[in-house]
Amino acid sequence: MNKGQGDNPVALRDVLAHVAKRQQEYVNRLIDYVSRPSISASGKGVLDVACYIRDRMRDMGLETELIPTAGAPMVLGQWSGSDGPTLLLYGHYDVQPADIADGWVSDPFKPVVRDGRIYGRGTADNKGQHLAQLLAIEAYLSCHERLPCNVKVLLDGEEEIGSPQMPAVVAEHGDLLRADLVVISDGPVDPSGRPMISLGVRGALGFELRATGANAELHSGHWGGVAPDPMWDLVQLLATMKDPRGHVTIDGFYDEVQPLSPAGREALERLEIDVSVMKRDLQFDELAEPRERGVAERRVAWPTLTINGLHGGYGGPGLKSVLPREAVAKCTSGSWKHNVPTTSSPRYAPTWSGTHPTSASPAWGAAWNHPARRSTLPSWNPFAVRSSRHRVRSRCCGPGSVGASPFTSSPRHSASRPSRCRAEMRTSPSTARTRT
Template sequence: MSLSEQVRASIEAHKPALIETLFRLLRQPSVSAQGLGVAECAEVLRDIMEEHGIAARVIPTAGHPVVYGEYPVEGATNTLLVYGHYDVQPPEPYEAWISPPFEPEIRDGRIYARGTGDNKGQLLTHVLAVKLLADLGLMPKVNLKFIFEGEEESLSPSLPAFLREHADLLRADAFYAADGPMHPSGRPVVFFGVRGVVGIELVARGANRDLHSGEFGGPVPNPAWTLVELLHTMRLPDERVAIEGFYDRVVPPTPYERELLERIPFDPEEVKRDLGISAFAGPPDLSWYEQLMFQPTLTISGMACGYTGPGVKGVLPSEAVVRLEARLVADQDPDDIFAKVARHVRRYAPDVEVRLLSRSAPQKTSPELPVSQAIVAAIADAYGVEPVVKPVLGASAPSYLFAETLGLPVIWATYANYDENNHSPNENITVECFLNGIVASALVFDRVAKLDPAQLRS
């Protein structure tokens, strides 16, 4: 029997216990944004890891704790650092849940609870794979280190300092994590980077109070128009960003990365139907995936001013606010982009206040590295189908910290079903996806163990 077959047989024999272990973790709330049950969940996770043969401890941070674990293997030369996050999104609105968010329930082959897919269900597969492999006497010769944080859903504010302070403890050869949904086709996704993000708020002010729009409209400046006219200066007719230097340092895809883009299944008409749109936006010479992976964007993510409630109110607003979100690609610098936006605002609307709300750097690992290829092959073996390989994900994540601070190649895979409803009511993971994730982690460990150390560290 192959390793995959042996692991699957063991999973089948222990399926009720595996699911109950997940239920135990899901029952403990861990909402980092609200400070709800996070420290208690860290203790639960540490206990589960210990019970599965991993030496684990809870390490305090300036915010919510990190759960760290080690599983050293005698004679192993390669070390894999496995990441996940045990905190979850706020479950509100509660009334939209069919079953309570922290009372896991199986319906029609799906486990429903907050954190099932994002990320408790996926991180737990790594832990469960360790014990299954050890019990079978098939543990690969790879040292495993685990870092499970409790602040990812709150932008990981304590993670940078934690990685700097514990760099020696976390020394490894590669980073691996399972997070996110599969491709709509049902195939797993492997990706090697994420876009960065800069959150910016612009505030324009007019009079010292809201005014009657008939008595004062015209001679009194309207801050809403100030922002509208400012935003107009930020965009070219072809929908590219007009801010000077915005595209500096943008690295185009390599020939191999372009080849990967062409392999990603994409039906433009189906996407339009699903989203309820008639046409795509953005520069017409750039494909859907090239825009999402290799081009920075500037998005208006929120606007507020005046009155939009029931009925009519003739008001000249005293203040207008707009929030922008710049998504960045390798090798752009969030601080540099913020400075360029601020300089643009000073030029066109010097009285508008510019605030930095959030920042996260982009990160990209080469998909041509031996470890990248090994993990793609492991995922293909686990699922019996070639994964969808994305050089970069359009979203953002703290993986740049591991690349910059620890110098690691960073590889992600997705174990959850496409319709996991992460961040939404009725979040779920199918039982099949959860159990298949255990197989995937086992085969990833095995493939990394077999890499030549010189290749792994190249």
């Protein structure tokens, strides 16, 4: 680093004093940023916010550009001129969907300050973190006109749906993104208040289950118990995927999971996690099963299976005697490094369709767990659920995304409608990401 800047405590004191004088201004700028929706799942506001933060970065003294992709653009800002190392800061300007009906006390896109905290979608994931870094760069340049190292800032527009464009961007713009150190600040502050370095996170694989019955919504008084009920069929299918002890019953789900090493277990046991405070703050009584397993071990050493949403039929006020024509479940699995698809697995598993057998059947030619059949699929898959009542159609979309991008087309599956319910599965695994 340049002598007299990054290694000079006086230089940092000047910057911290500059920041302290502008604290309310910085809060207001974050509120303005968070008030602008940028929902990658639907595309709402994403392009507008990409241009907004690009312009703000330019105002802060960075050279900026939008990197076009097949989806949302990435925003790149740079400052060069130091003989020191190059630092790459990664963040994302997109956010998850949010609605007042989800349990928000206030409008998620009209941020408010309560008890010293800003409540708004994106404040903690991830607009607050990368804006703090950008404001630090701005403050340092205001005080000293130069940074002690070269800095690049890359903001992703589709992180919340798995960063599907990242591999292509890195492949095409690798030289532009070259750096000595990459820092990702995309996570919570530890309850202890101590700085924390995360060396990795679980990857994610998302899939959708879709059960359909009749060709139209029916009156349950006339057709209940006669026509197929997609909601019941889907609920029963989901119930086969996890037992009451929290054990996922999908074939092969745990095949590649390896036990913690003694050193790893010792490190986890040293983490200070106050479960009682956690339950009090989040207002739940007991941990999920298996209750004897520690929180830290759950988070880093075991894969998960979560139902993110269950939709179908009528959800408005009052009652409606309806037999829905369709039911949908959206699910994700958090994957530990030893149970993600291996490099020997095919990038794209074949599309297949058939009735799940309880044993080998002519329609499949071999039992589901036959080695010949397993060799064509990733090392574990969310499809091996035993059910003799469902018509299942699936497509594995390959590594990269936990959700379809609204910026690219994704053809829906087509199949002739059977006389009973059909469940469709679509998956898109994403590789684990590393944080330092």
